[in-house]
Amino acid sequence: MKMYHPRTRRQGRRRVAVLAAAVTAAALALTGCTPAAEPESGNVTLDIGGAAGQMQENWNPYGFSTPVIMAAGFVFEPLVQYNALNADETYPWLAKEYKWSDDYTSLTFTLREGVNWSDGKPFTANDVVFTFNLLKNNPGMNFRQVQFDSVEALSDSEVRLNFASNSFSQQLPIFSTYIVPEHVWANQADPMAFTNPRPGGHRSLHCGVLRPVEHPVRPERGLLAGG
Known part of the structure; x- marks a missing residue:
């Protein structure tokens, strides 16, 4: 049975809190999600990208290695x-x-x-x-x-x-x-290669321009660099 000193437990909680914040920041950065500007006409823009690698404008929900794998549920x-x-x-x-x-x-x-x-x-x-x-x-x-x-x-x-x-x-x-x-x-000769450039689901959501965002990583910590 492990026993924890109160100070050790408090320090552990602080480490967990810091780690949780770092993981949350990393998840947001890796998905390429960025907060939208305040809408002027009632529309909201949500930028979503792939986890890594070169981003391509490919919105085929049944293709592979495309940004829509992470964003399909926002459209389809x-x-x-x-x-x-x-x-x-x-x-x-x-x-x-x-x-x-x-x-x-x-x-x-x-x-x-x-x-x-x-x-x-x-x-x-x-x-x-x-x-x-x-x-x-x-x-x-x-x-x-x-x-x-x-x-x-x-x-x-x-x-x-x-x-x-x-x-x-x-x-x-x-x-x-x-x-x-x-x-x-229906008229796509090769549906798997179809990039679906103007995706349309049932929601009032339309995809705009893909805008890659890079976040440097501190190798010594393995955490995303701030700023």
Whole structure:
């Protein structure tokens, strides 16, 4: 059993506090996030970048080594959100309801109505069907390993995924899948190489110019240099 002197414990707390502040500063710097200037017209600008290396203007949520890997959730959205610490705690998102069949061989989503993409085009079941088929037909983009037999639109607001056997284990990968607009992606000959230069999700958020920010590191401390 370890015993701690009160002074040692206080010093330990101070070290933890300093370290926590340093880690927070490092995390903000590494993500490239910078606070936005006070908006003049009600718009807010959030600068987000990659963790390291040369930044590229590539907003393909299913590409690799691109800034959007860290920022995808600010632009694209899934059908359902869930608590990473308790996967049974789910939140309706683009889908307002979901239901498994009794044998877990089909999963049906009822989508929210009145949702538009940021370019004003309506969000429909066709976008969901297109997204899942996009991943199925391009295994290099399917990094969440979503597996299913078929997907179909039952109506403009209902989608069903079909499986060959009990596939409840696919629930979280499916929930985590970012839906992309069919009218933007359908004509891309090589969707994995598509840089998606004018990304548009369901939010009133548009991506601007990428602006790399460098932060020097003190080798002797391994902490970000201030100023």
